[in-house]
Amino acid sequence: MSRATPFTVSHFRKRSFSRRGLRGYFEYRDLGIQRATRGKVVAHVIRARPAKAPHGEWHWHDCDLQFVYVLKGWALFEYEGVGKVKMKAGSCFYQPPRIRHRELKHSKDLEMIEIVSPAVFRTYSSAAPAARRSPARRSRG
Numbered sequence: 001m002s003r004a005t006p007f008t009v010s011h012f013r014k015r016s017f018s019r020r021g022l023r024g025y026f027e028y029r030d031l032g033i034q035r036a037t038r039g040k041v042v043a044h045v046i047r048a049r050p051a052k053a054p055h056g057e058w059h060w061h062d063c064d065l066q067f068v069y070v071l072k073g074w075a076l077f078e079y080e081g082v083g084k085v086k087m088k089a090g091s092c093f094y095q096p097p098r099i100r101h102r103e104l105k106h107s108k109d110l111e112m113i114e115i116v117s118p119a120v121f122r123t124y125s126s127a128a129p130a131a132r133r134s135p136a137r138r139s140r141g
């Protein structure tokens, strides 16, 4: 008997988006990949909720893989060791596991696809990383 997951499809419906998800300022549309892969991967469309803004807190995710493709709008993120990066429609970004980051702002029409493995992972709040020091300011002693 085959243990392969049967073919699955998730069609868009008006009620496809739910408030169940990591952030209260987003809505999430599960694409059925978590169920199809028995928890190996989650894929969802994330979109901005009206009149909600990101909290901007530093955090990190305990996962093996995470990447995002922006479908509409824009979002401003900040990454430890990288700085601020504005993601726009068409941007695809890979977040290395456990990198500290935060979201600062996003447009009202933000919509993006996020793929994470494993499907269930923990998120930890974090203190802000130490500001990057320029080489000229490093102590020699």
Ligand SMILES: [Fe+2]
Residues within 6 Å of the ligand: 059, 061, 101
């Ligand atoms: Fe995050």
